[in-house]
Amino acid sequence: MVFIIINGEGSRGDGRSFNELRSLKIESGVLKRADGSAYLEMGGNKILAAVYGPRESFIKRLLKPNTGVIRCKYNMAPFSVDDRKRPGPDRRSIEISKITAEALRPSLLLENFPHSMIDVSIEIIEAEGGTRCAGITAAAVALADAGIPMKDIVVGCAAGKVNDEIVLDLSEKEDKEGQSDVPIAIMPRTNEITLLQTDGILTEDELKLAIDLAIDGCHEISKIQKDALKKRYLSNF
Amino acid sequence: MNIIPEITRESITQIINDGERVDGRTFDQYRGIQIETDIISKAEGSARAKIGYTQVIAGVKVSIGEPFPDTPNLGVLITNTEVLPIADPSFEPGPPNEDSVELARVVDRAIRESGMIDLEKLCIEEGRKVWMLFVDLHIIDYDGNLFDTATLAAVSALLNTKLPKTTLDDGEVIINDEIKEELVLNNKVTMSTFVKIGDKMVLDPSLEEETILDGRLSVGVTESGKICAMQKGGDKSLLKEDIFEAVNMAISKSKELIKEIDS
Numbered sequence: 001m002v003f004i005i006i007n008g009e010g011s012r013g014d015g016r017s018f019n020e021l022r023s024l025k026i027e028s029g030v031l032k033r034a035d036g037s038a039y040l041e042m043g044g045n046k047i048l049a050a051v052y053g054p055r056e057s058f059i060k061r062l063l064k065p066n067t068g069v070i071r072c073k074y075n076m077a078p079f080s081v082d083d084r085k086r087p088g089p090d091r092r093s094i095e096i097s098k099i100t101a102e103a104l105r106p107s108l109l110l111e112n113f114p115h116s117m118i119d120v121s122i123e124i125i126e127a128e129g130g131t132r133c134a135g136i137t138a139a140a141v142a143l144a145d146a147g148i149p150m151k152d153i154v155v156g157c158a159a160g161k162v163n164d165e166i167v168l169d170l171s172e173k174e175d176k177e178g179q180s181d182v183p184i185a186i187m188p189r190t191n192e193i194t195l196l197q198t199d200g201i202l203t204e205d206e207l208k209l210a211i212d213l214a215i216d217g218c219h220e221i222s223k224i225q226k227d228a229l230k231k232r233y234l235s236n237f
Numbered sequence: 238m239n240i241i242p243e244i245t246r247e248s249i250t251q252i253i254n255d256g257e258r259v260d261g262r263t264f265d266q267y268r269g270i271q272i273e274t275d276i277i278s279k280a281e282g283s284a285r286a287k288i289g290y291t292q293v294i295a296g297v298k299v300s301i302g303e304p305f306p307d308t309p310n311l312g313v314l315i316t317n318t319e320v321l322p323i324a325d326p327s328f329e330p331g332p333p334n335e336d337s338v339e340l341a342r343v344v345d346r347a348i349r350e351s352g353m354i355d356l357e358k359l360c361i362e363e364g365r366k367v368w369m370l371f372v373d374l375h376i377i378d379y380d381g382n383l384f385d386t387a388t389l390a391a392v393s394a395l396l397n398t399k400l401p402k403t404t405l406d407d408g409e410v411i412i413n414d415e416i417k418e419e420l421v422l423n424n425k426v427t428m429s430t431f432v433k434i435g436d437k438m439v440l441d442p443s444l445e446e447e448t449i450l451d452g453r454l455s456v457g458v459t460e461s462g463k464i465c466a467m468q469k470g471g472d473k474s475l476l477k478e479d480i481f482e483a484v485n486m487a488i489s490k491s492k493e494l495i496k497e498i499d500s
Contacts, residue, residue: 094339191477193477196480198457198465199466201352203464
């Protein structure tokens with residue numbers, strides 16, 4: 001894949017080149033009571049993810065006799081953004097919760113857990129753009145930490161169009177001022193896409209560039225996810 | 238889980254793998270589309286859209302309100318859906334569930350990001366008074382593919398929306414209900430939804446196809462053939478090839494849908 005850089009390097013506000021991620025740190029097993037957990041910092045994002053289950057749920061109508069189910073809750077802390085966010089779910093967080101569950105679901109072998117529920121909570125402690133992808137990345141690590149059998153560790157990353165250039169991992173400023181945003185999540189072993197949204201105008205060719213760039217970004221993040229798990233479970237790592 | 242859907246799943250998947258569909262359509266064919274506009278006289282704009290038996294009524298109501306503090310010179314667009322219990326035996330009354338919220342937000346995204354509505358033209362007095370457009374989508378019959386039907390209804394309703402003329406007099410907004418002006422629209426937007434069943438991407442899922450889908454992809458396309466919104470749904474993954482097959486088909490189907498909106 002050849003990318004043509006029109007504006008050259010340094011065209012981004014924070015000095016990153018078009019294919020550069022923000023600094024990223026993931027730690028797994030950070031919460032005591034949860035069955036699995038992870039903490040992620042990416043640029044100015046600070047995100048905690050926790051997994052409870054597989055367990056029986058008191059909401060019986062959500063359970064299925066032939067498979068386990070996953071339920072996600074994405075929640076932003078009132079202090080995580082510039083203007084205080086009113087606590088509780090709004091339409092944006094309800095949508096993100098739904099697509100997060102759908103992004104993680106394809107990787108999990110939930111058939112092993114009929115009649116049970118896996119609850120994933122994603123808490124955005126501080127937000128700086130790209131929280132839905134970062135939340136998915138953190139939640140996948142928490143699911144692995146919880147020992148849920150899975151085919152792959154899902155990883156999320158966004159690309160987008162800012163100043164007529166396709167760039168990786170939009171910051172909050174780029175997200176606000178940019179022309180288009182394409183968050184994706186993949187299963188990195190097979191490059192199967194489990195989440196895809198687009199928000200803003202793109203041509204078909206630009207969309208291709210953005211998806212390829214985001215997939216590259218996902219692979220880079222995937223290594224850091226795995227390192228976080230190795231660090232927790234391998235004494236000599 | 239019900240035993241019948243599993244059997245249905247197998248037979249529908251089998252038929253699609255053989256290159257056919259249960260209702261005899263090709264993979265890239267819409268069901269019959271019908272659009273009626275101006276059906277509610279009390280609304281500033283309205284439309285009923287049908288794709289097959291799926292039916293959505295869109296009404297646009299307007300009011301004058303304050304702009305959001307971060308966009309003092311822009312009008313306000315609010316899209317809302319009500320998935321009503323009359324539309325399907327499993328729909329329940331109560332606050333909107335996540336499917337209904339997703340539907341409203343995806344339709345909103347397509348309209349907003351396409352630049353169809355020039356929100357600056359809805360500004361009456363910067364920072365104080367702007368027009369607020371409320372696009373309410375009533376889902377009244379659900380037979381699959383709400384995304385495309387709701388977008389058709391919303392776009393058609395906006396196209397026949399008329400606003401009363403306003404004038405500013407000494408900081409007071411005077412509304413003249415006698416003179417109605419058409420809402421200025423730049424562009425049109427359409428949405429095409431595909432579902433992946435087996436390894437095929439199929440346009441305009443019927444209710445049966447939607448209940449057994451592996452993955453779903455909705456693509457919003459502007460009149461000039463650009464992509465302005467997308468949303469993947471469903472519990473299984475899609476391949477990159479699936480996505481571009483769908484995007485390509487959505488761009489060509491957009492012309493067909495715009496013809497329906499215009500007629």
